[in-house]
Ligand SMILES: Nc1nc2c(c(=O)[nH]1)N[C@H]1C(S)=C(S)[C@@H](COP(=O)(O)O)O[C@H]1N2
């Protein structure tokens with residue numbers, strides 16, 4: 001695997017230079033530490049813009065969303081409801097120190113320090129991202145397979161689901177502190193164990209070759225590319241294996257609009273809008289902007305994941 005070819009953001013885009021450099025050093029150390037896919041790259045190449053072969057993009061045919069859009073058009077209700085709120089209002093959020101507790105129906109419950117997670121072999125994945133609100137992006141994530149982490153804690157035979165919980169920190173998250181009670185905090189999400197173990201499911205600690213910005217879910221968030229974006233829970237502090245289906249924030253809020261499965265499905269409309277097409281954010285278009293594009297079953301990952309749902313009614317289990 002190689003880093004994709006996209007314009008590298010300036011360090012000043014999101015963090016003070018000093019903080020960026022030290023965090024980048026940490027991330028680079030993680031990338032260098034045992035990342036087999038980097039073996040062919042010259043030493044120190046990671047810090048520089050790496051150039052993939054023209055048009056290669058690892059054969060995905062996907063063009064990454066501009067960094068500026070991916071980091072300034074966000075959903076992160078802990079910081080407010082507007083798309084610009086997370087970038088503008090997450091400056092006082094501290095993604096360090098940080099731990100992630102992995103527990104529940106496992107033989108070896110464990111607390112991971114964020115530095116240990118960053119020191120794992122990391123890889124880059126260029127994934128489509130489809131929000132349930134019918135817009136989309138293409139984001140180069142940096143992270144590792146959730147399955148690798150789950151195997152370390154040794155799930156018991158009784159474990160059927162994985163529950164995820166975001167941090168609860170109203171003092172640093174104005175949306176949690178607000179009188180406007182949009183969701184029951186902390187934000188919660190869940191997957192079936194087989195979905196969580198699927199090789200496409202990752203925990204991301206970075207994007208666009210750098211540490212995850214606060215607004216994108218620092219320091220670690222879930223990415224499940226065949227599901228609507230709300231499944232990709234941000235700023236995770238707890239992962240719990242359970243026998244029964246866990247509560248999830250959006251399903252609690254409006255079960256008829258946001259299903260537990262939330263697989264991207266152009267054939268099943270949201271009660272208030274069509275899911276057949278999507279608006280690619282930041283894509284260059286003509287005078288009137290980029291045209292809408294068709295939404296793909298399982299967001300384009302049907303070949304890899306449709307088998308997980310064999311025999312299920314995807315209209316009922318939406
Ligand atoms: N904790 C938490 N996680 C969250 C959300 C949120 O409000 N809070 N929003 C979700 C939604 S609706 C989407 S589309 C994605 C957006 O991720 P991005 O801002 O990195 O593109 O994050 C998801 N994860």
Ligand SMILES: [Mo]
Pocket residue numbers: 075130131132133228229230
């Ligand atoms: Mo979303």
